[in-house]
Amino acid sequence: MNWQAVYAMYSFEMARFFRTITQSFVSPVISTSLYFVVFGSAIGSRIQEVDGVSYGAFIVPGLIMLTVMTQALSNASFGIYFPKFIGTIYELLSAPVNFIEIVIGYVGAAATKSMFIGLVILGTSALFVDLKIQAPLAMLAFLVLTCLSFSLMGFIIGIWAGNFEQLQLVPLLVVTPLVFLGGSFYSISMLPPFWQTVTLFNPVVYLISGFRWSFFGIADVPIGISLLAISAFTVICIGIIWWIFKTGWRIRS
Amino acid sequence: MKGSVMTAMVSIDAVGKSYASGFEALKGVSLDIHQGEILALLGPNGAGKTTLISCICGISRPTRGVITVGGHDVIDDFRAARRLVGLVPQEINLEPFEKVMNSVRLSRGLFGKPRNDAFLEKVLKRLSLWDKRNARISELSGGMKRRVLIAKALSHEPRVLFLDEPTAGVDVELRRDMWDIVAQLKADGVTIILTTHYIEEAEAIADRVGVINKGELLLVEEKAALMNRMGRKELRIELSEPVAAIPEGLSDYNLRLEDDGLTLVYPYDVRKERTGITRLISDFGAAGLLLRDISTRQNSLEDIFVGLVKEQDGDAA
Numbered sequence A: 001m002n003w004q005a006v007y008a009m010y011s012f013e014m015a016r017f018f019r020t021i022t023q024s025f026v027s028p029v030i031s032t033s034l035y036f037v038v039f040g041s042a043i044g045s046r047i048q049e050v051d052g053v054s055y056g057a058f059i060v061p062g063l064i065m066l067t068v069m070t071q072a073l074s075n076a077s078f079g080i081y082f083p084k085f086i087g088t089i090y091e092l093l094s095a096p097v098n099f100i101e102i103v104i105g106y107v108g109a110a111a112t113k114s115m116f117i118g119l120v121i122l123g124t125s126a127l128f129v130d131l132k133i134q135a136p137l138a139m140l141a142f143l144v145l146t147c148l149s150f151s152l153m154g155f156i157i158g159i160w161a162g163n164f165e166q167l168q169l170v171p172l173l174v175v176t177p178l179v180f181l182g183g184s185f186y187s188i189s190m191l192p193p194f195w196q197t198v199t200l201f202n203p204v205v206y207l208i209s210g211f212r213w214s215f216f217g218i219a220d221v222p223i224g225i226s227l228l229a230i231s232a233f234t235v236i237c238i239g240i241i242w243w244i245f246k247t248g249w250r251i252r253s
Numbered sequence B: 001m002k003g004s005v006m007t008a009m010v011s012i013d014a015v016g017k018s019y020a021s022g023f024e025a026l027k028g029v030s031l032d033i034h035q036g037e038i039l040a041l042l043g044p045n046g047a048g049k050t051t052l053i054s055c056i057c058g059i060s061r062p063t064r065g066v067i068t069v070g071g072h073d074v075i076d077d078f079r080a081a082r083r084l085v086g087l088v089p090q091e092i093n094l095e096p097f098e099k100v101m102n103s104v105r106l107s108r109g110l111f112g113k114p115r116n117d118a119f120l121e122k123v124l125k126r127l128s129l130w131d132k133r134n135a136r137i138s139e140l141s142g143g144m145k146r147r148v149l150i151a152k153a154l155s156h157e158p159r160v161l162f163l164d165e166p167t168a169g170v171d172v173e174l175r176r177d178m179w180d181i182v183a184q185l186k187a188d189g190v191t192i193i194l195t196t197h198y199i200e201e202a203e204a205i206a207d208r209v210g211v212i213n214k215g216e217l218l219l220v221e222e223k224a225a226l227m228n229r230m231g232r233k234e235l236r237i238e239l240s241e242p243v244a245a246i247p248e249g250l251s252d253y254n255l256r257l258e259d260d261g262l263t264l265v266y267p268y269d270v271r272k273e274r275t276g277i278t279r280l281i282s283d284f285g286a287a288g289l290l291l292r293d294i295s296t297r298q299n300s301l302e303d304i305f306v307g308l309v310k311e312q313d314g315d316a317a
C-alpha cells in the first residue's frame, strides 16, 4: 500500500474543506435551525409525542441522517468529478496508486467531512431540545457507516457523471426523495398499512430507523436488519467501484 | 536496437491503441529509449504523440503490445514503473484555487515520497517559482502555470521525464529556461522524452529524433546522422540557354538536369574541405555554358520530415 499517497490525497481534500470551513458549517447549522422552527414548532405543536418521545427530539436523528447523506453524496461526487472536469485526474492515473488507495483518500475525506457536519448538527440540536443518547456506540457506528456508504455512492456518481447536470441528477431525483420518504420526520407506523409496506422497499428507512433506535431505543424495523441493510449497501458500492477501476470505465480512455 | 550497449530505460514493443470510437491512434509502435538520452518525438497534430505518452504513463491502456519502464511492465508492475516516471502534460491541467506549494506537495505524496520541503524549495527555485509558492494558481500567467506543471513532475525525483509539447505557446525566455533545465536533468542522468512540432527544438536539445505520423513511427535516428543528411546542400545553376543533356566535360560532377534543361543541380557536402564549387564553375566556362543565376539550398530537418510524411501519405493514397 502507498500510504503516503493516501495521506496526500486525504489531506489535500481536507484542506479544501477547511479553507471554506465557515461555509461548510454555517449552512448546515442554519438549515438545522430552520427545520426546528418549521417542523419542531409548527408541526410539533400538533404532534405532541411519537412513541413516547417529544416530536422535537424525535426528528433529530432523521435530521442528522438527512444532512449527512446529502453532504456525503455531494462532497464525494464533487471531490472526484472536479479533477475529471479540470483535467487534474491525469496525475491520479499516472501515479503509483491503485483503486483502493484512491478510494480511501477521496471517500475517506468526504466521509470525514460529512461526519463533522453530522456532529455539528447534533450539537446544534442539543441547543433546541433535550437529547439522551441511549446507545452512543451504536449511534457512532451508524453515523460512520452512513457517511462511508453514501460517500462511496457519491464517488460512483462523480465517476459516472459526464457534466454538472448529471452530477446533480441522481441526488435530486433518487436520493432526496428516498431520504424524505424514509421516515426522517415521522414514524412509519403513522402511515396507512399500504404505504407502510411500500416504505419497506426504501433502503433509507433501515438506516434512519437504526439510527433513531440508538437514540431512543425505538425502531420501525429490527436493529439487526438495519445493520444488515447498511452493510449490504456498503458492500455493493465497493463492488461497483472495484469494477469501475478494473475496467477503467469513464476514467481511462 | 536489441543488444545495444546502452540499456533501454523505456521499451515499447509493438504497441497499438484503438480508442473506444474505433479510431486506431497507434498502429504498432516499437521503440527503445536509452537511459540518460534526450529523445525528441516529432510529428504533426494528431500523429499519436500524446497517445503514446499516455500509454506509457498509465493514462490510457494500450490495446496491444508491451511497454516497460526500467524493466517493469507498465500494467503488471505499474507501481514500480510509474514511480520512475514524471509527466508534464500538454494541457495546463491545474487546480485554479490551489496554492503552488500545496499542489507540488500533493504530487510528491502521490508518488509515495515522504514530505521534503527542502527538496521542493530547490525545484521551485530552479523554475523561478519560489516567490510564487504561496500564490494561487489562478493568479499565475500561462508560462508560470507551465512551470508549475514541470515542478509537479520533478517533485518526486523521476528518472524518466515526459514533456508533451512543453514549449507550445510559451515565450522565448521560458523556452530557453526549459532547455537549460532539460540539460541539467540530463547531466543528472534523467532520461527525457519530449514531443514537439518545432524542428529547431529537436535540433537544439535532442540526442535522437523520432518521427511519428498517423500512429506510425517513421524513423528514429541519431540527431548526428540526421544532421549529416542536413549537411547536404545543393548548388542550383540557372543557364541562359537550355541544354539537352549534361555536357561531356561535366560528367564527373554527379549533376542533375531540371526545368527542361534550364537548371543544373550540383549536390555537395558543406562540411567537406573541398566542395568542388570553384572547379565546377571554371569547368562550366570551359564547356561554353552561360550562367544566368546561382543559388544554394539546404536540406533541413524539416525537409526530411516533410519528405517522410509525404511519402507515407503517398503510400496510403
Ligand SMILES: Nc1ncnc2c1ncn2[C@@H]1O[C@H](COP(=O)(O)OP(=O)(O)O)[C@@H](O)[C@H]1O
Binding pocket: A253, B019, B020, B021, B023, B025, B043, B044, B045, B046, B047, B048, B049, B050, B051, B052
Ligand atoms: N480519447 C480519444 N478518443 C478518440 N480519439 C482520440 C482520443 N484521444 C485522441 N484521439 C485521436 O487520436 C489521434 C492522436 O491524438 P494525439 O495522440 O493527441 O496526437 P498528438 O499528440 O500527436 O497531436 C487524433 O486523431 C485524435 O483525434
Ligand SMILES: [Mg+2]
Binding pocket: B049, B050, B051, B090, B164, B165
Ligand atoms: Mg499531443
